[in-house]
Amino acid sequence: MKQLRSIKGTHDILPSESNKWQKLEAIVNEVCEQYGYHEIRNPIFEGTGLFSRSVGEETDIVSKEMYSWEDRDGTSLTLRPELTASVTRSFIQHNLGSQSPIHRLYYIGPLFRRERPQKGRQRQFHQFGIEAFGANNPEQDAEIIAIAWEILSRCGLSDNANLNINSIGSRECRNAYRNALKDYIHPYLNELSETSQHRFNTNPLRILDTKSEKEQAILKDAPKISEYHTQDDSIHFESLIGFLRAMDIPFVINHKLVRGLDYYTRTVFEFNSLKLGAQDALLGGGRYDDLVEALGGKPTPGIGFAAGMERFIIAMEESGLQLKGATPDIYFVCLDERGIASTLNISNKLRRIGLKVVLDPLRRSMKSQLREANKLEAKFALILGETEINDNTVSFKDLEKGIQKTILQSEVINFFDDLTN
């Protein structure tokens, strides 16, 4: 039989890694709550239409990367390839907008895209992200970016990440700009790559972030989207820039930053890591003022970001982060079958006063058990053997200092209470 292994592009997060994940999740939870954002948990799969309508039929994500299948009743279902669509669906479905004018949400969870795996890119991967519905003022944009910056900082990544921001304007701005850009590109159309030629018709703005040097050269003198901003677009963007400066968040304005999902309006931004390979986008997001309405809700502005957790973890490791898992306070060494019941009983009482207690279910020798205690970096050992059983005592050993003493079994809890206070 062929050896069982995880599916291509999926991976197991083993205990040696999971402490990093827990650390990252703890930072996300803490920072989001500090800003008044609350967690939302959505289903892993949704109706396929949700994503084609929000993310965009022509995007790569929808057109070639989704895991979709037909359910038994014939409806098309899809493993979620991103979360803004789900959160927005949820926002509309539960009519959250009428419960309060502002909704600030965050999420952590797995996503699925059928891409060729490489460093920082998996088929099942994880993102955390936030979404704020209801406010179209630039201070909301600033708050979103500030949260991103704060999380990056607490993960030790802010020194090695660049923030790029741009405004792709409102709908009327983009319509005008799209025409101007097409007029500019049209004479060079034959020199463009096949994908760019295709995008010329489907989504010409995407041509802007091509990596092809030849195409970049052609685009050098292309019109800038900022020249087509409406007055409100300009005010919004300028205000945001002022707010970012006020918060000392460093950024670069990148006129060519356009993002791959169709629902963005006005502010778009991206944090790129210097510590990653080709997949260097750590976190990206933007405003989506038309999305709620497009999915059938009342017109409601929104803005959010999503961050790649695998990429965060890699970048944190590259930055030299060493995280130790939790180590036991006490390793309970039991040397006699008659003592097992007492060992279990005392251990539970110790755990109830908040201590981490580990014991050996293999009935191994003293030497083996203490070696294990040492390996686990336990602070103390408790030893229960024949003599202790006869005396109703237990031996206490400080494994760092090597000091040992005998205490009555009835006094163990008090002893540790005193010791740890």
Next chain:
RNA sequence: GUGGGUGUAGCUCAGCUGGUUAGAGCACCUGGUUGUGGCCCAGGAGGCCGUGGGUUCAAGUCCCAUCACUCACCCCA
């Protein structure tokens, strides 16, 4: 989907131009007198050399195929 690189023990790797029972370090297990960890010492376990074909007296080593992993294109977080 398209390229490049790599597949030998749990991990990191060695194995010269094909030649006996395939090695090291780390990790793991057990011991080093009655019940005491780290260091040290001794021993042990663990490999169909990714898989399938081929060439050869002989293949971990050469050839072909295939699969997997990986990096890059692409895409994005």
